[in-house]
Amino acid sequence: MTNTTMQAHGLTVPEPVSGQRSNRHAAAAVAALATALAWSAPAAADSDEYFRPVTDETVKTECSACHMAYPAGMLPARSWRALMGDLSNHFGEDASLPEETRAAIETWLTANAASDGSRIGRSMRDGDPVLRISETPWWVRAHRGEVSPAAFDSPKVGSKANCSACHRGAEQGYFEDD
Template sequence: MKPLIRSIAVGAALFAVGAVMLERAKAGSDEFFPPVTDPLTRQECGSCHMAFPAGLLPARSWQKMMGELDNHFGDDASVDAATARQITTYLVAHAADSAGHGDMRRWLRRVPASAAPQRITELPKWVREHREVSPREWTRKEIASKVNCVACHVDAERGYFEDD
């Protein structure tokens, strides 16, 4: 009986270690960005385009964006003040440079601390990661726009942006 309990304990411990390592691997890779978990943020930011993971931009970028929603890349995406506050709080707390996302700092490489970039697709790292995509491919009808991550990254909604 005792050996059985011991092997169960060892198995559970190994499983736990494996799970932790897997999480670390995901967080440390350029291909996993935790998806938005706040339902309000997911709904409001995900109506016209995918609700982009907060870890794709630094906090200062989200703050600037949330203050200019009436002209959101040329569109009116304004929300009421209480909604804007809640969304901003979530995005800032989960931004690329937030406390819990130390590994995401690599994503912001070569982004000046004084800049608050607004377009994810203009981050040096994003441009670098997509350099092998030809201009002709971007114009494919199913893609529509560089903002349409899921056209190529089929699991983007779940946070996975591996090469497809």
């Protein structure tokens, strides 16, 4: 055994006993990969172009009966709680659900909502929760100068709520410019 060390991807790894060189390289590679994934995962989750799509079947079924099942990460938990707390007046529609279904959807949405530390969470002011995704600061910034207000009223789009009209991958969580 030796007391020497080596540097691998910013990590200090002890030199192995003779014959264990491949294990040392494997360990260094795993450490480097773990570090890269740890740094990239928050960036991917906190993006204006990608949001984890809805994976819960109840949320998909109930929400997409009237509109796209929006990714929960587009709003903070307090906004989802407010929306789910007044389904009898859901943007002028009665979207009431049996309490068990409503509670299950609210639980999933709040568990997967934008965190307070995320880009979306940080952009939200304290006070009344924002109920429309299209009124959140990040949405307004993302569309300012990109889309004319008249485009949202066009027959092809219909409203700001119709993400799929411009973002073909919206149902899968991709909102990059198409």
